[in-house]
Amino acid sequence: MAEKLIIRLGSHIHDPVHWLVWSNTETNIIASGELASASLLAELHDKSLTRQVLVLVPACDVALKQLKVPAKSKKAMQLAAPFMLEDDLAQDVEQLFFAYGDVKSADNQHNCFMAAIERQQMQLWLSWLADANIKVLCMLPDALALPDASDKWQAIQLGQQVILRQGDWQGITVDASLWPNICQTFSSEAIKVIESYSPLPEADVALEIESQPEELPLALMAQQLSGQKINLLQGEFAVKSDRSPLLKTWAWAAGFLVVALLVNVMLKSLTLMKINQQQVEIEQQIVATYKQAFPETRRVRIATIRSQLKRKMRAVGSGDHQAEFLALLAKVQPAFAAVPQLKPDSLRFDGKRNELRLQATADGYQQFEQFKVQLESQQLSVSQGTQNNQGDKVTGAFSIKASNGGRS
Known part of the structure; x- marks a missing residue:
């Protein structure tokens, strides 16, 4: 589709919902706005009907992990990976849903890139969208929708939250009020330059921030979504594709065609008595049809059925x-x-x-x-x-x- 509807949900139903309609062909904003809460998502239903819908969720609700898993197959890797993280996760593995990204490690240090989310939180997000009758194709953490942070960190403030991408598979979303505290933790890291696309809250830690031309947060993210490396809607939450009306029409047409062919075959089977067929199935059909027409006949031989039929017709x-x-x-x-x-x-x-x-x-x-x-x-x-x-x-x-x- 030429246009996308991008919806950024909050963690809770009363959190603001930001949205934007983006034109792929014109690389421009068609419309944008903010809903007071997720309970008002139905207001976006009409906008979703003719557009591809992509949903962003706060990275604070998603744990991004990268591992080196000794497994020969992708399936074996995905079975083992959650239990390798068991000691690093606050919740039990059974309470979490794991999605896997399509990422290639530059240094071959990792071969498994995964996102862990509380299953209950995934169900909550999807229930809001279902209640609004909005069909979604893709869902991903908002931090991974910022520009690639391979050389520099990327940051932008959205409402009362700051979104920061720290690497190819690393990012956080924090309340603006907590930004100074988060910056304190950066002092122990080899922090890179932060490219900021909006003013950031002040912090006591001296950070090297390069101001970029200010962008509307969702507009900045919209330009990166064509190359997203993960879709949280996989596994048990995978999108079930509906048949398009065109496919349904063709299915009906094909059904009528099959019925017509069957009727045609049945009619032509009566004339097959003139043809010497070697196929057993057709011979049995001829014999059965003959016996049905002339039930008084006891024995029927396929070799003589033609002459017998001629005598019956003359009679x-x-x-x-x-x-x-x-x-x-x-x-x-x-x-x-x-x-x-x-x-x-x-x-x-x-x-x-x-x-x-x-x-x-x-x-x-x-x-x-x-x-x-x-x-x-x-x-x-x-x-x-x-x-x-x-x-x-x-x-x-x-x-x-x-x-x-x-x-x-």
Whole structure:
């Protein structure tokens, strides 16, 4: 998509939510703003419908770790890594969710780059977005969305928090009021130059700060998101992709096509009696169709079925109109299947009128009416003759032809 909706959530539902619409093609801000709390996220729903949605979360809620894990496969590495950190984490491993970054170590000192987040916090963020009906493709810590800090640290103040990136896989987010205390810890480190894209709170520690042209924090981060190295939405929180409306339309079309092909195959299978096929499956289908049409037949051999069928058709008067007879018979067959109590006594085909004349026996008058309804549902024109009681059975006649009076 040409535009992105970037949403930066807080740790708690009452924390402010910053948002920005960014144009990829124009590399420019379309709109931006701030919500008083996450409970108002529904106000961004309309903006999310036609844009790619990326969510930033405070790095203070994400522990970024890099390890050297002795494992031969990626799966084995990810199984072992959480337990290697067990002593360094404040929570139990079972309470945490671990996401893994796509990072290459320049010095080969590390081969596993991971982010640990409380599972409950992940569920909380996603519940806010779900309540607002906002679908998200990517979520990452805000500190990693700052420019690459390979040579210098990068910092910017967002609302009442300072975001600092200290390395390729290192960064923090702290309350502005705590910035002076955090700076005290830098005195024991080989601190690099800090490039700041906004004024920072004053600190008692002398820091080498290089002021950069001031940027709107989310606009600065938007320019880095195309090369993000981690998406927290993985594993149990991975995004389940929905089928697009276009794909659904094609699926329906493919379904109708399959049905049409099946119907076509069924109709053509009746004409396969003229063809000497060697495939066992087709031979069985021919035999089954023959027995269904002529249930009085006991034994059927595939080698002689063609001549037997010709004799049957001559007996019912089909003459030289075999194709019309077979097509009409194919439409009559489903009615026999639907009303099995009605049994044919005789069939005769009038080639000149393209009409099938049927004498049948059933248990009662109701079966004759049901049979007629089934024939008419096959777009056939049905004339019903007189019906007579023969003991506990009823006999009757039908004249059947295509509704248009032409070829079936």
